[in-house]
Amino acid sequence: MIGRLNHVAIAVRDISAASALYRNTLGAQVSAPEALTDHGVTVVFITLPNTKIELLEPLGADSPIAKFLEKNPDGGIHHICYEVEDIAAARDRLIQTGARVLGAGEPKIGAHGKPVLFLHPKDFNGTLIELEQA
Amino acid sequence: MIGRLNHVAIAVRDISAASALYRNTLGAQVSAPEALTDHGVTVVFITLPNTKIELLEPLGADSPIAKFLEKNPDGGIHHICYEVEDIAAARDRLIQTGARVLGAGEPKIGAHGKPVLFLHPKDFNGTLIELEQA
Numbered sequence: 167m168i169g170r171l172n173h174v175a176i177a178v179r180d181i182s183a184a185s186a187l188y189r190n191t192l193g194a195q196v197s198a199p200e201a202l203t204d205h206g207v208t209v210v211f212i213t214l215p216n217t218k219i220e221l222l223e224p225l226g227a228d229s230p231i232a233k234f235l236e237k238n239p240d241g242g243i244h245h246i247c248y249e250v251e252d253i254a255a256a257r258d259r260l261i262q263t264g265a266r267v268l269g270a271g272e273p274k275i276g277a278h279g280k281p282v283l284f285l286h287p288k289d290f291n292g293t294l295i296e297l298e299q300a
Numbered sequence: 301m302i303g304r305l306n307h308v309a310i311a312v313r314d315i316s317a318a319s320a321l322y323r324n325t326l327g328a329q330v331s332a333p334e335a336l337t338d339h340g341v342t343v344v345f346i347t348l349p350n351t352k353i354e355l356l357e358p359l360g361a362d363s364p365i366a367k368f369l370e371k372n373p374d375g376g377i378h379h380i381c382y383e384v385e386d387i388a389a390a391r392d393r394l395i396q397t398g399a400r401v402l403g404a405g406e407p408k409i410g411a412h413g414k415p416v417l418f419l420h421p422k423d424f425n426g427t428l429i430e431l432e433q434a
Contacts, residue, residue: 167327170350174380178425191397193301216304216350240426243377246308263325291312292374
């Protein structure tokens with residue numbers, strides 16, 4: 167069912183400093199920051215030859231990553247995103263096996279403009295998994 | 301400097317259960333478990349089209365992931381591994397910028413039989429980064 171690893175998301179406190187670190191110290195290709203107000207994050211994309219890393223900084227009062235940064239003041243890996251061909255079919259299969267889909271269970275339009283779902287970390291080895299319809 | 305994302309490593313308590321989850325629930329291609337006594341882990345490789353996920357279960361008393369699982373009883377993403385062409389050159393560049401390389405700073409032979417180094421999470425947004433000479 168799962169296909170490519172679409173991205174690894176890393177929550178950071180200071181996206182300018184984190185961008186400079188990836189650009190200068192690690193020598194990676196780093197995009198300009200983009201404010202995604204609907205998603206409560208500012209995002210930077212790091213393009214690797216086979217996948218991408220997303221740096222996320224909280225944006226606004228209700229950012230979905232604010233709590234994570236309270237618990238992890240240095241930042242940390244927030245989630246990984248796997249691609250699926252058909253997100254509704256993936257959701258149905260997951261629910262049948264007893265896995266919990268976060269929220270109301272309906273795919274939402276994610277930061278890339280594609281339907282996404284998040285799975286409960288307790289059901290997946292403490293890992294927050296995003297599924298994105300590729 | 302950094303190239304492909306070689307793998308994402310997820311620490312788990314029960315590698316059989318985690319393998320079944322990835323194989324059956326997530327429909328991924330999952331290898332048989334392999335005991336790496338020198339590295340203190342049992343490992344399972346999940347092959348995705350563009351990269352791999354490694355599930356790690358502690359092996360032996362001095363497993364490098366035992367402490368992580370004490371802090372994260374459900375498991376969690378332990379590290380990410382980026383490929384570099386020349387690990388000695390990468391290390392020298394990192395040390396010049398003030399980034400800390402874990403251990404004595406000399407590359408060791410990692411779980412894939414290739415030279416690796418680990419970077420200090422405090423210097424990289426709370427993310428444990430492994431560099432592997434590809």
